[in-house]
Amino acid sequence: MAIQKIRSWLVLTFLGTTFSILSSCASETEKSEAEIPVSPKEEAKQLYTLHCASCHGMDGKLGGSGSKDLSKSTLSETAMIEIITHGKNNMPAMKDIINDSSKIKNLADFIKTLRK
Numbered sequence: 752m753a754i755q756k757i758r759s760w761l762v763l764t765f766l767g768t769t770f771s772i773l774s775s776c777a778s779e780t781e782k783s784e785a786e787i788p789v790s791p792k793e794e795a796k797q798l799y800t801l802h803c804a805s806c807h808g809m810d811g812k813l814g815g816s817g818s819k820d821l822s823k824s825t826l827s828e829t830a831m832i833e834i835i836t837h838g839k840n841n842m843p844a845m846k847d848i849i850n851d852s853s854k855i856k857n858l859a860d861f862i863k864t865l866r867k
């Protein structure tokens with residue numbers, strides 16, 4: 752009888768330990784997932800939503816502030832990067848807001864995907 756009690760105590764302790772190890776593992780995973788950086792493509796979309804969609808619209812066609820329809824733009828990547836960086840007429844320069852040339856390049860790649 753006593754042995755059986757000890758056995759079931761051991762089993763319960765074992766299960767309890769396993770469970771707490773598993774759940775601490777799970778929270779470790781959650782933590783590291785949040786730390787995984789978003790892909791450049793995802794990041795470009797987020798930047799576009801934040802800084803560009805107000806004038807250009809999510810599909811590039813909005814035409815706010817007299818902007819061009821980005822889905823019909825024929826500019827080269829270099830020319831787009833130039834306009835995004837330094838602005839043009841009513842288009843504000845983004846170089847102080849997005850001061851990372853690779854992010855601006857990724858943005859140019861993103862707006863190219865709006866072309867049909």
Ligand code: HEC
Nearest residue numbers: 802803806816817818819824825826831839840841842845
């Ligand atoms: C305040 C409104 C506004 C915001 C915000 C804005 N733009 Fe513009 N954009 C314009 C206007 C206006 C033009 C037209 C400039 C011109 O040619 O006179 C333009 C032109 C462009 C062009 C050139 C299109 C072509 O074919 O000539 C690109 C590319 C562009 N914008 C990308 C972006 C990106 C990327 C962002 C965000 C980082 C952005 N714009 C944010 C107003 C805006």
